[in-house]
Amino acid sequence: VQMTQSPSYLAASPGESVSISCKASKSISNNLAWYQEKPGKANKLLIHSGSTLQSGTPSRFSGSGSGTDFTLTIRSLESEDFAVYYCQQYNEYPPTFGAGTKLELK
């Protein structure tokens, strides 16, 4: 299953809200996870099952979608949110990842 993320790059300011899209090449039900990647740190699981927040994920993060179209939304950006975000499907083997979206400070 091919996962297509957009945009590849996103610039925003603290306090703004942003959305990242992830599209699957075929239906994956709600078997989608979102991760945050920061330099020098372990990747962090933010959301699984399309919209279920992992323990410890701030409530300003939300996930939506099912089937082929998914969205990660971050409301009221904080400085710690500037990072790279990946989606990953686990409906079919092997699991596959999107190419990432880099969220940078405007």
Added chain:
Amino acid sequence: EVQLQESGPGLVKPSQSLSLTCSVTGYSITSNYWGWIRKFPGNKMEWMGYISYSGSTSYNPSLKSRISITRDTSKNQFFLQLNSVTTEDTATYYCARFGYDGTYYYYYFDYWGQGVMVTVSS
């Protein structure tokens, strides 16, 4: 707290084998499933394979003939061996733990190591 840490050589010659260790603290590898994932330059990520709590393994078909994942339960470590490497195996390699809801295991990953960069070059 669950922590994973990859270790191994940062430079491997073409045609040789790449060997990495994932050391786990805070959780026993005789529980859950444990996987290897790599990220190529340019950020494409690839699932490589797993070893289960019982020692069973499964590999990405794209790597099946070259990959082996083993473990040492006494040290709470698991290992990746990738044979006959080429420059296309240059990547950052991550170990990670499968998600688990108390009933089922899932192919998403709730704990990751920081990753180790491996360059394949002569």
